[in-house]
Amino acid sequence: xxxxxxxxxxxxxxxxxxxxxxxxxxxxxxxxxxxxxxxxxxxxxxxxxxxxxxxxxxxxxxxxxxxxxxxxxxxxxxxxxxxxxxxxxxxxxxxxxxxxxxxxxxxxxxxxxxxxxxxxxxxxxxxxxxxxxxx
Numbered sequence: 001x002x003x004x005x006x007x008x009x010x011x012x013x014x015x016x017x018x019x020x021x022x023x024x025x026x027x028x029x030x031x032x033x034x035x036x037x038x039x040x041x042x043x044x045x046x047x048x049x050x051x052x053x054x055x056x057x058x059x060x061x062x063x064x065x066x067x068x069x070x071x072x073x074x075x076x077x078x079x080x081x082x083x084x085x086x087x088x089x090x091x092x093x094x095x096x097x098x099x100x101x102x103x104x105x106x107x108x109x110x111x112x113x114x115x116x117x118x119x120x121x122x123x124x125x126x127x128x129x130x131x132x133x134x135x
Contacts (some may be wrong), residue, residue: 009038025120026056026059027058027059027060028057028119029055029057029119030055030056030057030118030119031055031060031112032052032053032054032055032056032061032118032119033054033056034052034053034079034080034081034101035050035051035052035053035077035079035080035090036050036051036052036053036061036063036065036077036078036079036112037049037050037051037077037078038042038051038063038065038075038076038077038078039075039076039078040051040069040073040074040075040076042067047067049065049066049067050066051063051064051065051066053079054084054099056115056119057115057119058104058112058116058119059060059103059104059105059113060093060102060104061077061079061090061101061102061104062100062101062102063099063100063102064098064099064100065078065100068095069092069094069100069116070092071092071093071094071095072091072092073091073092074089074091074092074105075089075090075092075095075102076088076089076092077089077090077092077102081114081115081117081118082114082117084114085098086111086115088103088104088107088111088112089104089106090102090103090105091098091103091105106115
């Protein structure tokens with residue numbers, strides 16, 4: 001059975017950094033929660049960490065990840081997208097004790113389409129159990 005994840009549209013393209021200033025995002029983010037695996041260089045080898053995604057867009061992903069990361073570090077992220085598995089290279093753009101943000105780099109056109117199939121049509125793909133009852 002495919003892991004479909006939970007998704008929800010975020011209405012704003014405006015983000016805020018931990019320093020308090022606001023900025024315009026390039027891509028609309030969607031709440032998207034699936035387990036993920038992250039690989040990065042640490043010490044004398046490759047460290048594998050596990051986590052859970054928070055949101056996704058064509059440009060990157062936000063996640064809760066075990067272990068410590070450094071801003072600017074390059075990582076590999078593996079996560080399920082509908083019936084596909086995405087393995088992407090990303091750069092750590094922000095990290096804190098609470099969450100981290102990653103910018104995808106070098107995505108192939110078909111990988112972008114996989115992300116857009118999740119982020120672009122989330123309301124029609126949301127599982128029935130996740131939809132709010134209509135009154």
